[in-house]
Amino acid sequence: MTRERWQLISAVYHEALARRLDSRGLYLREACAGDDELRREVEALLAADGQSAIVDAPAVAAVARGVASESPSFVGRSLGVYKIVKLLGVGGMGEVYQARDTRLDRLVAIKILPPALAADSQFRERFAREARSISRLDHPHICTLYDVGEHEGTSFIVMQYLEGETLEKRLEKGPLPLQQALRYAIEIAGALDKAHRAGIVHRDLKPGNIMLTKSGATLLDFGLAKMAAVSSIASATSEAALPATTITKGVLLGTLAYMAPEQIDGRDADARTDIFAFGITLHEMLTGQRASADKHQALTPPALDHTVGRCLAGDPDDRWQTAADLLRELEWVETEDRPQPSDVGGWLTPGRIVSVAVVAVTLAAAAAFGMRDLRAPARDGLLMRLTIPTPPHASLAFGGAGQPGLAISPDGTRLAFVAQRDGTMLLFVRALDSLESHPIEGTEGAALPFWSPEGRTVGFFTEAKTLKTVDVVSGHVRVLGSMPSGAGFGAAWGADGTIVIGSTSSGLLKTTSAGGPMTPLRQIETTTRDSSERFPVFLPDGRHLMYWSFPSNTAWLTSVDAPDAHQIMGSDSPIKYLAPGYLLFGRQDALMAQPFDWRRGALSGTAIGIAEQVARHVNNNALIFDASANGTIAYVNDAGTPLAQLTWFDSRGKRLGTVGSPAPYRNPTLSPDGKRVAIEITNSVNRTQDIWLLDVDTGEPSRFTFDPANDIQPVWSPNGDRILFGSDRSGVFNVYQRPSNGAGRDELVAKSSAYMSPSGFTPDASAVIYRTVVAGLMQVGTLPLVGARTPRLFDRKPASYSQGRVSPDGKWLASCPTNQASRRSGSKAFQRRAVESGRFRGTGAARCAGNVMGGS
């Protein structure tokens, strides 16, 4: 075959591949007209394309499998009373096997020494002596050496068998939470103390030698490094022993990182050598990164920074002199840092992590839904999801004694929900564009909120079986009346002031927003229909409504004008209507949407998934969600914070690559030099946010803030030397700062009794743009960093301004106002204003994406 021929085949092949499957045939017929040989060749290649090939897995993988399939020489054999079960690992000192002690019937770990070593009588003698002293170490966090033995020329060590993973393996997943790292550190320091008192130095302390088991951290291979050292002396006289015992370059590289300077210099190791290695290990547990002598990342709390710093002193005389001192220090740090009881606990079932997720769906997106299924979530930016954190000192209530509830206002801009504060159910309202949820006083005991059509008043039930309304602007609470038994399972507020209430036994009831008696909406024939009619929803004409029947699990369509009802579908959860024509319902934990003609009460097309992991009420199993007339859907997410992936895009929106691994990131901001990203990460233990710095090249995260409170909204100073952030460590969010290299302490920039968080810097670094809340609206202002640091707000208009960034020339402030009248879901008018004059000018068609970062 000529090169030209091959190139032709190649070109036709690639062209065919680029075409859709159904048009390939036609293409090939045309491209290969009169050249059947070419066509056969390309078709054969296309056929082979989908099949597996020998080259799919790298050759080395097959080699490794081949090697692995050789049965390791000792498996199945017996060494005296020990029956070898399987190979656990291969180390510098030989192979380690799992074995069964047939005499005591327990699992043990057996290390088999290389034959060349075992043949050296001088080595054997020293080895046995060393092993005897190690076997006397009895400590819960030291792997016990049971026995040394010899069987038909094979020398071996018998040790405690531990089930778990090594710290090295664990650290591949990232650093440990502070409390856990401290716990392990205390256990290891205790083990070191015990050994040092017995005159035994570990010499090779590193994450690979620490096993994490159910009962904590256990130190492996105590003193074996010394034996290895002995062995290398032996090997110098024995050529054959060389490959097994020489510290190889690769191994040395791995261990070097934990070696104290004096050890690298070849001087003798003592207890302080272990303390150095301990410091490196603890630093890695906390930060995920290796420190070196006299050089480490700043750690908080400061006491811990001091503790680790002193372990890492280059001169052994400057370190902690004994493991006992170190242990005491660590125990003190742990006690100081332990979270206060008020930080933990709460009302939710332990382990259940809940956040309110609000999904804003534009109408265009809803129309496109018909073509998508669960495996292909909406892309193209039409679907916007944002997660609203539970208000500080409150927890979401969706089970237990209270009724769950959340309601999205008809215009889709505000969310009303019930959360528990200090043991009491309370209604909270949050504008979706603001950062805070506001408790509505006077709504104690609230359940199942619902909005008035104009979106100013929220109706709700109370535990005392009354129906109330509250004006969310004035805060005025009004009692509409008390309810008959069984009533209060959801309500809908009609355009004419009619309020329809769900009940478990009397069918739908009605009253008016002015109060008055609750009467049956219509006569129902209990013999023909389930009288449990719950969670009514008005349809666009304000006359028709839908409701859900439980326990029959059916959804119905009815009207205030007619007594009959028509079953729409079976549904194990309440249903809602989503304009312009979708029915929302639940399927297991997924929220589904299906095209729906409400005038005919008929579903069409196929159902597609909108959200997964939607929480259900623990009592009646109803999925907890709501939808506004304009298409915003809110639901309670039962999966914790969604994972986000930091991704590079060019200015045209082309995806370039990712940074780091997926994590619950929020608010990423790039350092001025483009090398690091400051992000908020939700702590999986106490659910608060911390700021982390992510290395753009390696994706390696390092923790930046350590306070147990929320640390949010990182902002880099113009030259990148500092990071400002908001923190609620004093009870309310204030602005703090710290050098970006991690050194030093968090400094309070300005104290305020109102919410304050940073949003940007002026280019000359003389002032910070901050956000605060005034009369329930987010406002932006400047906070000078020089002089008296008196904050100054820009002009206060009846709008929220969620972000503030200053132009490079320092003259303009870009912000995203969210004016009630002009608000549209998903896009906001972008405005700018002169920093000096404080007046806004609109920039027309520009879109403002704010700082929303979606999970993916």
Add this chain to the structure above:
Amino acid sequence: MPPTHQVTALLRAWSDGDEAAINALMPLVYGELRRLARLYMSRERHALTLQPTALVNEAYLRLVDIQRVRWRDRAHFLAVSARVMRRVLVDVARARASLKRAGGIQRVSFDEALVPAAWSTDLLALDDALNTLAERDARKGQVIELRFFGGLTVEETAEALHVAPRTVMRDWRLARAWLSRELKKTIDDA
């Protein structure tokens, strides 16, 4: 084990065209490869989680004093590594095949365990097919060599060949399809 600079010299001599050098080099490489493969297998539950590049690189790092190597660039080093790997594995497969032909000794020697029996026939066929492919389209042959024998990623391959990753993917796809077809032919003919 000879000093590392000796290995380095051998590797360089071979990459400069001294075919004799590889004879001295091969036992060293596969001895080391075998040790490492075993070590990795003991660490990893599945061979699938192996990091092939890491394994190959580690083998060379131990043998070669990387400081003394004045390779044109890292990519060139990886390319030579991949070629050595191919030679080593094909050589073992050939030895296994001739043993089988000789019909005598059933025992497989220490190093031959590197290449699983079923795989060695395919490997020899692949080596032949790869030579044919390289005559026709040198770059596609290199893409297979680098990715399959060298364990390089698409990006590393692109770097070594000074082409775009997209080109590597296109070459890979066609070469892969062509090779599977050639190997199938060989089996059908046999």
